[in-house]
Amino acid sequence: MPKLNENYLNVQDSYLFAEIARRVSAYEELHPDKAGSIIRLGIGDVTRPLTKSAVEALHKAADEQAVPETFKGYGPEQGYAFVRKAVADYYRRNGVNVDPDSVFISDGAKSDTGNITELFAKDNVILVPDPVYPVYVDTNTMDGKQIIYMNGTEENNFLPMPDESVKADIIYLCSPNNPTGACYNTEQLRKWVEYALKNDAVILFDSAYEAFVSEPKLPRSIYAVEGAKKCAIEFCSLSKTAGFTGTRFSYTIVPEELVFSASDGRQMSLHDMWNRRQSTKFNGTPYIIQYAAAQVLTEEGMKECMENISYYMENARIIAETLKKKDIPFTGGVNSPYIWFKCPGGMESWELFDYLLENIQVVGTPGGGFGVNGKNYFRLTSFGTHEKTKEAMERFDRLF
Numbered sequence: 001m002p003k004l005n006e007n008y009l010n011v012q013d014s015y016l017f018a019e020i021a022r023r024v025s026a027y028e029e030l031h032p033d034k035a036g037s038i039i040r041l042g043i044g045d046v047t048r049p050l051t052k053s054a055v056e057a058l059h060k061a062a063d064e065q066a067v068p069e070t071f072k073g074y075g076p077e078q079g080y081a082f083v084r085k086a087v088a089d090y091y092r093r094n095g096v097n098v099d100p101d102s103v104f105i106s107d108g109a110k111s112d113t114g115n116i117t118e119l120f121a122k123d124n125v126i127l128v129p130d131p132v133y134p135v136y137v138d139t140n141t142m143d144g145k146q147i148i149y150m151n152g153t154e155e156n157n158f159l160p161m162p163d164e165s166v167k168a169d170i171i172y173l174c175s176p177n178n179p180t181g182a183c184y185n186t187e188q189l190r191k192w193v194e195y196a197l198k199n200d201a202v203i204l205f206d207s208a209y210e211a212f213v214s215e216p217k218l219p220r221s222i223y224a225v226e227g228a229k230k231c232a233i234e235f236c237s238l239s240k241t242a243g244f245t246g247t248r249f250s251y252t253i254v255p256e257e258l259v260f261s262a263s264d265g266r267q268m269s270l271h272d273m274w275n276r277r278q279s280t281k282f283n284g285t286p287y288i289i290q291y292a293a294a295q296v297l298t299e300e301g302m303k304e305c306m307e308n309i310s311y312y313m314e315n316a317r318i319i320a321e322t323l324k325k326k327d328i329p330f331t332g333g334v335n336s337p338y339i340w341f342k343c344p345g346g347m348e349s350w351e352l353f354d355y356l357l358e359n360i361q362v363v364g365t366p367g368g369g370f371g372v373n374g375k376n377y378f379r380l381t382s383f384g385t386h387e388k389t390k391e392a393m394e395r396f397d398r399l400f
């Protein structure tokens, strides 16, 4: 009989967004007459189609695959050089230098933030904010790793800062934050980098929402802070930036500077370890997708993406307006597609989830799914259409 990974007994039966989908389906089955009027502002899935240049590039790359002269089989596991360079160029235009050799192309920040745990031993002190994107917690739990939490609360604007009395080895940060929409400024990130360098820790920095930063002073990468290449891995994706949730493209930056000592004193490079891991377990993102991603990452390609992002940010404005009108405290919606608000009437988040679904057929994400500090909060996404977002907020306005 196989001995199973019993750490799976320690995670909830289903992943947060799978659980929400399950509850919505159950509601639809019970109320088929209401199914058509459900508005989904739960999972951060985009509704705008791919940009023109992305679609043209997909067609062009597909045509290349149709003839022997340009057909491509296995590509480099790290990603094609042209797209790694396109990522580095994108960073350079945003004022940050990264070496194309430190860029690893993948199929999602979710996969990479989950898989990166393989590089670290079980007995690390892993520091995770609460509330947090559940993938960080679930993947470490599946690995049998111990997690300690730092509180994100109204008092610290949902941006926990280092506590010198806590000695962490691995620190997860996400900015702009999922779920709260809060965004660290450079000074705050500098404090985290200083802490990591002083404590020989690694920061796993998720910047999946960087393209939504609208305040020019706010950092869009941890590498905007000096010294970060010695202590941070950064994860980013085109899912939200370019509407690639169904197309799948992401990149992880593992600088060569990230070198730590093994227990026998030998030096181990996280870059080389990740390279070894990826070349052993991953055969790369499809060429067609990488080709399209490279077009998206050009100046022209990104202009088109920004039109879609402005579209979503108009939804964020509509959601924020309604919450302001109702005097409901919230964060996010300015540098982030997410709005995180206090549940009205002292409700708990899963209670509000059911209440909204039952009464106005609006689906959101209960804050409790992101950690105990989210128990009385709720997340709405701005990735819907204008029409549906407006309709949802009109229903919300009438309900409260």
Ligand code: MLT
Pocket (backbone or CB within 6 Å): 042, 043, 044, 045, 110, 178, 239
């Ligand atoms: C979310 O809604 O938090 C995200 O869409 C989940 C993800 O990116 O995996």
